[in-house]
Amino acid sequence: MSLQPFHLAIPVYDVPLARQFYREVFGLEEGRSAESWVDFNFFGHQLVIHFHPRTADQERAVTNPVDGHDVPVPHFGVVLTWEQWQALAERLKRYNIEFVIEPYIRFQGQAGEQATMFFFDPCGNALEFKAFKDMGQLFAK
Numbered sequence: 001m002s003l004q005p006f007h008l009a010i011p012v013y014d015v016p017l018a019r020q021f022y023r024e025v026f027g028l029e030e031g032r033s034a035e036s037w038v039d040f041n042f043f044g045h046q047l048v049i050h051f052h053p054r055t056a057d058q059e060r061a062v063t064n065p066v067d068g069h070d071v072p073v074p075h076f077g078v079v080l081t082w083e084q085w086q087a088l089a090e091r092l093k094r095y096n097i098e099f100v101i102e103p104y105i106r107f108q109g110q111a112g113e114q115a116t117m118f119f120f121d122p123c124g125n126a127l128e129f130k131a132f133k134d135m136g137q138l139f140a141k
Contacts (some may be wrong), residue, residue: 005045008076009037011052012123018049021122025095026088043078054123061126069101072118072126079138085115085131092119100126111140 012018019038022028028047031039036051063070080088089103103117115131132138 007046007048008042009048009050010076010125012049012121012125013052013054014123015049015051017122022047022049025092025097027091043080043084045078067106069118071128072100072120075118075126075128077128077130079130079132079135081135082115082131082133085117085129088129089115089117092117112137 015036015038019030019033022038022040022042023030026040026042028040028042031041031046033039038049040047040049062073064073065071085103092099097119099117099119101116101118103115105113105115107113113133114137116128118126118128120126
């Protein structure tokens with residue numbers, strides 16, 4: 001399966017803080033930038049952080065119950081290889097990232113077995129990273 005890179009622009013109320021987070025915590029390469037926005041190579045995709053003043057909505061976390069966890073909605077992320085996911089989980093722990101949902105395995109031994117974790121960037125954007133033991137199970141029922 002050959003995928004085209006996606007482009008995602010997200011709001012941040014502190015560009016320098018968000019820039020540092022995505023550059024240092026993830027180790028992402030920066031692309032073009034201006035005072036109010038920065039492009040990143042987000043695992044082969046284009047992620048752009050754009051300045052937007054902080055709003056009251058960012059203070060209210062909306063969640064959806066999934067497997068006994070409160071999953072933040074909306075959220076975004078990337079499906080990584082199993083090894084990449086494990087390395088990222090360890091890296092996030094080294095940076096003392098506070099997880100909304102700690103790294104764990106869903107559907108263990110079942111169709112769609114996957115590793116997942118949730119956390120917020122410093123400006124309140126929720127992220128989820130996943131990995132599948134068998135990438136062919138990505139859409140398994």
